[in-house]
Amino acid sequence: MKKSILLFAVALGMLTACSPQKEEKGFDVTNITADKLLDGATFSQYNAIKDEAGNITGYEEAADGNWIKYNIPNVSSVFIFYLKPDGTEFKLASGSAGGMFNFVPARGSDTNQTVYFRFVNQNGEEVIASKDFTLQVAGELEMPVRFIASNDYGEKVWTWDAGGDSDAGEGRCWGNMGSPGSGDGFIGNYIWWGVSDAADLTGQLGHSVTGQATGEEDNAAYMIFTEDGLVNTYTADGTKIRGGSYEIKNYDPNGTWQVGTLHVSEPATLFPFEINAKDHGGVRYVTEFEIHKLTSDKLVLVYPDNGVWDGWSEGTYWCFKSNSDGLGMLQGYDTGKDWTWDAGGDSDAGEGRCWGNMGSPGSGDGFIGNYVWWGVSDAADLTGQLGHSVTGQATGEEDNNAYMTFSTDGIVTTFAADGSKIRSGSFELQNYDTSNTWQVATLHVSEPGTLFPFEINAKDHGGVRYVTDFEVHKLTGNKLVLAYPDNGKWDGWSEGTYWCFKTK
Numbered sequence: 001m002k003k004s005i006l007l008f009a010v011a012l013g014m015l016t017a018c019s020p021q022k023e024e025k026g027f028d029v030t031n032i033t034a035d036k037l038l039d040g041a042t043f044s045q046y047n048a049i050k051d052e053a054g055n056i057t058g059y060e061e062a063a064d065g066n067w068i069k070y071n072i073p074n075v076s077s078v079f080i081f082y083l084k085p086d087g088t089e090f091k092l093a094s095g096s097a098g099g100m101f102n103f104v105p106a107r108g109s110d111t112n113q114t115v116y117f118r119f120v121n122q123n124g125e126e127v128i129a130s131k132d133f134t135l136q137v138a139g140e141l142e143m144p145v146r147f148i149a150s151n152d153y154g155e156k157v158w159t160w161d162a163g164g165d166s167d168a169g170e171g172r173c174w175g176n177m178g179s180p181g182s183g184d185g186f187i188g189n190y191i192w193w194g195v196s197d198a199a200d201l202t203g204q205l206g207h208s209v210t211g212q213a214t215g216e217e218d219n220a221a222y223m224i225f226t227e228d229g230l231v232n233t234y235t236a237d238g239t240k241i242r243g244g245s246y247e248i249k250n251y252d253p254n255g256t257w258q259v260g261t262l263h264v265s266e267p268a269t270l271f272p273f274e275i276n277a278k279d280h281g282g283v284r285y286v287t288e289f290e291i292h293k294l295t296s297d298k299l300v301l302v303y304p305d306n307g308v309w310d311g312w313s314e315g316t317y318w319c320f321k322s323n324s325d326g327l328g329m330l331q332g333y334d335t336g337k338d339w340t341w342d343a344g345g346d347s348d349a350g351e352g353r354c355w356g357n358m359g360s361p362g363s364g365d366g367f368i369g370n371y372v373w374w375g376v377s378d379a380a381d382l383t384g385q386l387g388h389s390v391t392g393q394a395t396g397e398e399d400n401n402a403y404m405t406f407s408t409d410g411i412v413t414t415f416a417a418d419g420s421k422i423r424s425g426s427f428e429l430q431n432y433d434t435s436n437t438w439q440v441a442t443l444h445v446s447e448p449g450t451l452f453p454f455e456i457n458a459k460d461h462g463g464v465r466y467v468t469d470f471e472v473h474k475l476t477g478n479k480l481v482l483a484y485p486d487n488g489k490w491d492g493w494s495e496g497t498y499w500c501f502k503t504k
Helices: 143-149 198-207 326-331 379-388
Strands: 042-050 056-061 067-071 077-083 089-096 098-102 112-120 126-134 155-160 174-178 191-195 222-226 230-234 240-249 260-264 288-294 298-304 314-321 336-341 355-359 372-376 403-407 411-415 421-430 441-445 469-475 479-485 495-503
Touching: 042 126, 089 098, 143 155, 143 222, 143 240, 143 288, 174 198, 191 198, 191 314, 326 336, 326 403, 326 421, 326 469, 355 379, 372 379, 372 495
Parallel strands: none
Antiparallel strands: 042 056, 042 067, 067 098, 077 089, 077 112, 112 126, 155 222, 155 314, 174 191, 174 314, 222 230, 230 240, 240 260, 260 288, 288 298, 298 314, 336 403, 336 495, 355 372, 355 495, 403 411, 411 421, 421 441, 441 469, 469 479, 479 495
């Protein structure tokens, strides 16, 4: 029987990246050795108890709990960490020799994890002891679930992919299309008609089973797919419309027409109605969809009339987009994702110019393109910009085909076009928030592991400089735009550096 108790953490370790460091000098008069550091130490593990809003209200004792309470009586302070795959330290707690920290290993990790405890004695000597803990670790998700529900956040928000035109399938939320064989190429080639603004779905309620507007007829309405197989649909203000469970069957990412089947237990998706079904027996909810596209930020569903393509026939399509899965879009869902220069732009666009300078927020309006002053449209021209490089030497990254890989174990590595390694470091995507209109996140790199990571004109402001903390101005499934203000902070009307990348 588990014992439920309420604990108040004396010291709660915040999960932030940390380089090797010493934080405990001068606290104790003893020259304790590593084999004695944990003598008499006590440890107990707990699960957090949360309310409906996700707030922690207490803790419940558990043999494999991810909250670890500790007391180390032989010292007055301690630094607690574990080692990341690249060998760098990740801080769990520091300061007092008693308290509580949270350790949640990456999905799919070994349940047996080693935690390190470091003390620095009065002579400046580092003493490190370790202890193994058995922890709860989330299992690996199947690949299609990683795409539809995120591998890192536990859920993913999808909304209408609105605002398209008459020549594209994506960007028209819902409409009708021809069967395979009545055209060629992706879904766009098969489309006959569609709604580009979800508000216009109020004029299509003759296809609805109820005939009533529910609030899903709005570009900001959304649905959430979770990693544990649930899908719920909401109005723009967050009011729940309907929900159910889901399953993805027969997933094949190499399918030329259909990459899988989405089965929903209830009609829980946005506007789940077949078009023109009343002409073929009556209005109809759809719960079994063909998946025609499933990526980190795009989902296209299709339903043939009566569920089966019959020669030259009609079907219904739905187009959705997502920007909630920042890590998924950056690093992919398998081993990693490759990014290369977004070259070949013109003088009127920020994207398509690999690297250059730009003005600060307020010196223009709109996306980064409106702020750009100058830039290199062909990465080969970066060989003429080596005065901004810390080393002043060409490395091979000055090529449109050079690339960098963000891996799912948190490492970014840069390569020349021929695949030879240039540099690498660990990375973190911090403070991801798509509601920000200028900066949606911060990309922190432990070492300058990205392509041409140099501030422009830094020599005019104190010296050439590697950049390891970038503002993320755009992050989609195939575009990445980074920026760095002079000296790391926008100061009124000032200069910054930008980098534009696309998927390789």
